[in-house]
Amino acid sequence: MLGNFSYKNATKLYFGDDSLKYLNEELPKYGKNIQLIYGGGSIKKNGLYDEIIQILKDNGKNVIEDAGVMPNPTVEKLNEGVKLAKENHVDLLLAVGGGSCCDYAKAVSVSVNCDEDPWDKYYIRFEEPTCEIVPVGCILTMAGTGSEMNAGAVITNHEQKLKIGHVFGEEVMPKFSILNPKYTFSLPKRQMVAGIYDIFNHICEQYFSGDDDNTSDYIAEALMKSVIHSSLIAIENPEDYEARSNIMWTATWALNTLISRGKTTDWMVHMIGQSVGAYTDATHGMTLSAVSIPYYRFIMPYGLNKFKRFATEVWGICAEGKTDEQIAEEGLQAMENWMKQIGVALKLSELGVTEDMIDGITEGTLILEGGYKVLSKDEVKQIIKASM
Incomplete structure (x- = not known):
């Protein structure tokens, strides 16, 4: 660390x-x-x-x-x-x-x-x-x-x-x-899965940064695996106490500052998602899910080793006979497949974003440092367009 x-x-x-x-x-x-x-x-x-x-x-x-x-x-x-x-x-x-x-x-x-x-x-x-x-x-x-x-x-x-x-x-x-x-049992399914993705993305925002051997990243991987496992149980049975208790506990530890210690963090998915929310009032977790895959595909070349690790450690992708790029991409594809399975938004157009909002959303996005790449406003707009 x-x-x-x-x-x-x-x-x-x-x-x-x-x-x-x-x-x-x-x-x-x-x-x-x-x-x-x-x-x-x-x-x-x-x-x-x-x-x-x-x-x-x-x-x-x-x-x-x-x-x-x-x-x-x-x-x-x-x-x-x-x-x-x-x-x-x-x-x-x-x-x-x-x-x-x-x-x-x-x-x-x-x-x-x-x-x-x-x-x-x-x-x-x-x-x-x-x-x-x-x-x-x-x-x-x-x-x-x-x-x-x-x-x-x-x-x-x-x-x-x-x-x-x-x-x-x-x-x-x-x-x-x-x-x-x-x-949490009585929450509508859409709210439940939006919350689940919010948890997952909180962990991602702190995980996808840095190249050192950091204990915080090992904790983050365990939390992500817990969210994935419990989410699949909860969408089938929303009143499964064990699954819902694990989700609730993971949510707390995902953003109580523990896993951000000793490293930089990347909150650009949140910055873009919050700007989307200012225009649409869409559910917060859904604004994050809609921009995540395009964003992570965009920054993946700049943090390839971490994305490769994400694929193998979190999603169990087999690395044998594959390039680092192939492994990393398979990890993001596995993440996208899980997102589809739980039912979160994968396009901004699903949340009411229209082409005429893109410039405003871009301008309203705060640019933060800490991730593998500091974005320009033009790159933010590129990611938003890819999310439509």
Whole structure:
């Protein structure tokens, strides 16, 4: 492993089908006013809302409801949440839902006591919080983003056609997260597989960089194999607890910063996918799946050894009698076949992208370093066109 690094993860996790009871252990640590954050109301249909409300009441908490968090939280919704938290002097932001709710809660947490416009401060200037941060807790109902154990928060600005993520410092990480795999059983299949691909791509973005012998890459390979194995079980039986628990746990470890230690990372699939999302509001995991294969085929010549390793170690491709290029390409073909099998989008046109959006999506794509090649805007456009 190369370079120097530090590692700390401040989030406490409670995992398993009896994990909600531990909310009783966490709530006494915080003040009386709890902002309960959730999405479209599915938690009311499945009974989780009532359970949480009862626990909050039993602990003497005053509940301020913040419903309607959309799959791609907007700057307008963020401003609403900040206003609500300020008016009610909130002591804890409790997010119940998937990554969007968790991201939104973290964005609110750094904005409540800040007098500046949060979009401008955090998402345009990429500044760090200079004010008191309201603590966040998460109760996860969808596996995918890893937001339950990291400091990232993605917000969409439709007016500016931008979808941007800010990875804050460890002080913004959720103080605790409750992970019950059974809460994911009722997800529609499309949401489940989008989350599965999001997990897989998080691992890819950290794996496809560097040429040294790095322990992080060995961990990444094991996580990828776990996702592949469990995904095939879950699409056949969505209520297979073992498969869904493995998917949920892998999602957390895919993006809690562990496998990025001691190496550079390549987040260009996410940068392109997020720009697509700003134009289409398409499901995040699907925007990633639609651009992944064209992107990885484009950069494969620049990181051929890693792509060869990916083929043999993750997909079990036989290397005998083949060139490195053939082995690497077979690995990407195996990945594409798996993506087809689980049912994710493989073309941007499936997500509503039209030819007249290509220039805007290209312009809205942030160019990051860290991968095997730093892209030009023309190369980004080439990849987007290949994804159509």
